[in-house]
Amino acid sequence: xxxxxxILFIGMLFAGCATEAEQPNIIYILADDxxxxxxxxxxxxxxxxxxxxxxxxxxxxxxxxxxxxxxxxPSRGTLLTGKHTGNAYVRDNLEMGGWGxxxxxxxxxxxxxxxxxxxxxxxxxxxxxxxxxxxLGGPDSEGHPNNQGFDQFYGYLCxxxxxxxxxxxxxxxxxxxxxxxxxxxxxxxKIDEPLDTIEEYYDRFAAEHYAPDLMLESALDFVDANKDxxxxxxxxxxxxHLALQVPLESLNEYPDSMDTEHFLGGSYLPHPRPHAxxxxxxxxxxxxxxxxxxRLEELGLGDNTVVMFSSDNGTTYSRGVDASYFNSVxxxxxxxxxxxxxxxxxxxxxxxxxxxKAGSTTDHVSAFWDVMPTIxxxxxxxxxxxxxxxxxLPALQGENQEPGEPLYWEYHAFGGMQGVRxxxxxxxxxxxxxxxxxxxxxxxxAIDEDETTDVADQHxxxxxxxxxxMDSRQTSEIESWNFARNAKxx
Numbered sequence: 059x060x061x062x063x064x065i066l067f068i069g070m071l072f073a074g075c076a077t078e079a080e081q082p083n084i085i086y087i088l089a090d091d092x093x094x095x096x097x098x099x100x101x102x103x104x105x106x107x108x109x110x111x112x113x114x115x116x117x118x119x120x121x122x123x124x125x126x127x128x129x130x131x132p133s134r135g136t137l138l139t140g141k142h143t144g145n146a147y148v149r150d151n152l153e154m155g156g157w158g159x160x161x162x163x164x165x166x167x168x169x170x171x172x173x174x175x176x177x178x179x180x181x182x183x184x185x186x187x188x189x190x191x192x193x194l195g196g197p198d199s200e201g202h203p204n205n206q207g208f209d210q211f212y213g214y215l216c217x218x219x220x221x222x223x224x225x226x227x228x229x230x231x232x233x234x235x236x237x238x239x240x241x242x243x244x245x246x247x248k249i250d251e252p253l254d255t256i257e258e259y260y261d262r263f264a265a266e267h268y269a270p271d272l273m274l275e276s277a278l279d280f281v282d283a284n285k286d287x288x289x290x291x292x293x294x295x296x297x298x299h300l301a302l303q304v305p306l307e308s309l310n311e312y313p314d315s316m317d318t319e320h321f322l323g324g325s326y327l328p329h330p331r332p333h334a335x336x337x338x339x340x341x342x343x344x345x346x347x348x349x350x351x352x353r354l355e356e357l358g359l360g361d362n363t364v365v366m367f368s369s370d371n372g373t374t375y376s377r378g379v380d381a382s383y384f385n386s387v388x389x390x391x392x393x394x395x396x397x398x399x400x401x402x403x404x405x406x407x408x409x410x411x412x413x414x415k416a417g418s419t420t421d422h423v424s425a426f427w428d429v430m431p432t433i434x435x436x437x438x439x440x441x442x443x444x445x446x447x448x449x450x451l452p453a454l455q456g457e458n459q460e461p462g463e464p465l466y467w468e469y470h471a472f473g474g475m476q477g478v479r480x481x482x483x484x485x486x487x488x489x490x491x492x493x494x495x496x497x498x499x500x501x502x503x504a505i506d507e508d509e510t511t512d513v514a515d516q517h518x519x520x521x522x523x524x525x526x527x528m529d530s531r532q533t534s535e536i537e538s539w540n541f542a543r544n545a546k547x548x
Contacts, residue, residue, distance in 0.1 A: 093373030109348030117409030122276030140430035140445030144531035164196020176207030190294030397477030485524035
C-alpha cells in the first residue's frame with residue numbers, strides 16, 4: 059500500500075512538471091481606434107461588451123497601459139518589434155500607393171532586418187498567424203507578414219483598403235481572396251442629404267461579406283489547425299476604425315433613439331445612425347472575441363493559452379465618431395493623433411488561468427514595446443537585446459513591479475510632437491516642426507491625470523531630464539520624420 063502511494067505521488071509530481079513545461083499558446087487581440095473607456099470593464103455605460111468584461115473578470119485589467127503610437131502603423135510596428143518610435147523604422151503612417159482601385163496597396167514596409175515576435179517564437183516550435191489589419195507593407199514587399207515570421211496571414215495588407223468593411227478582396231498570404239459580387243466604391247464619400255431608407259443605405263454601402271466575419275472564420279481555422287502544437291496568433295480586428303459599417307442585424311441591437319442626425323460623410327462613408335453604428339461595431343467585435351475564446355475552451359486549450367487584449371491608439375477625432383457622446387476617453391486629454399493621454403493610454407486585459415489572478419487590476423506602467431520581452435519571459439524565448447521594452451510578467455503574476463525605462467512617443471502630423479512618461483511625470487512637446495525650440499510642457503499624472511496644469515516652470519530639473527530623453531531619439535531615414543522645419547511632411 060505504501061509502495062503504491064509513493065508511486066502515485068511520483069506520478070503526480072512528474073505530471074505536474076510536464077504541465078508546467080508545456081509551452082502556452084499566445085493570442086494577442088488588437089482593436090483599432092478603441093478608446094480607453096469604451097469597454098464596460100473600463101467604465102463604458104452605453105456600448106455593451108460582455109465578453110471582454112468577462113475576460114477582465116477572469117484575468118487582469120491594466121489601468122496605465124500605453125499604445126506604441128497615436129496612429130495605426132507605427133503602433134503595430136512597436137508591438138511586433140519591441141522598439142518605441144524613437145528607435146523604430148516605421149514612425150508614422152506613410153502611404154506607398156494611392157486611393158483608387160488600381161493603385162498599389164500598402165504603407166511603408168517593415169525592413170527585412172527587423173526582428174518580430176513571430177520570428178522570436180518560431181525557433182521555439184510555435185505556429186504563427188496574423189489575421190486582420192496589417193499596415194506594415196503591401197503585396198510583394200519585405201514587410202509582408204509572411205516575410206516577418208508569420209506562417210499564415212489573412213486580412214487587409216493596406217490600411218487604406220481597410221477603410222471599407224466590404225472590400226473587393228482581402229489577402230490570404232500572398233494571394234488576393236476576391237470577394238465575389240463586391241464592387242469597388244470610394245471609402246470616403248459625402249452625400250448631400252440623407253438617403254430615404256436604411257435599406258437604400260445598405261444597398262449602396264454594403265455587400266455580402268463583412269470583412270470582420272471572414273477574419274473571425276480565419277482565426278477559428280488557425281486555432282483548429284494548430285490545436286496540437288503551440289501557436290502565436292495576432293487577431294488584429296479593424297474595428298472600430300472608420301468607416302461606420304456594420305451588418306443590419308447588429309445595428310438593430312441599438313435603438314433609433316440614440317441618433318437625431320445623420321452623418322453625411324466626407325471624411326469617411328456616411329451613415330444614417332452613426333451613434334448606433336459605432337456602438338454596434340464594438341459589440342459585434344466583442345461577440346466575435348467571445349466566439350474565439352469559446353473555441354479555445356471547446357478544444358481544451360483555455361488553461362494553456364495566454365490571451366491579451368488592447369487597442370492600437372485612442373478614439374478617433376474624425377467626424378462620424380462622437381467621443382464625447384460615449385465618454386470614450388473619460389476626462390483624459392486628447393484623442394487619436396495626440397501624445398496626450400487620450401491618444402495613447404489604452405485598455406489592456408490579460409488572462410492566463412492559474413498564473414494571473416482572476417479579477418485583478420494593476421497600475422503598472424507599460425507599453426506596446428514591453429509585449430515582446432513579456433512573451434519571451436512567458437515562453438522561454440530569447441528576446442533581442444536591442445529593444446526598448448521590459449517584461450511585465452512580474453506584474454501579471456501579481457508582484458509589485460518597479461517601473462521600467464521611461465516611455466517615449468513621437469508623432470509627425472499636426473506640426474510634430476513628442477511625449478515622455480517618466481514615473482508620474484509626463485512631458486509633451488508640440489509644434490516641433492514649426493518652432494526652433496519648442497518648449498516642454500510638464501504634467502504630474504499622480505495628481506493631474508487629465509494633463510490640465512503645466513508645471514514645467516516649477517520643475518526645471520525634470521524638464522531637462524525629459525528633454526534629454528526626447529533629444530536622444532535616433533535619426534530617421536525618412537527626412538520628414540526628423541522634425542526638420544522645411545522638410546516636406548509625407
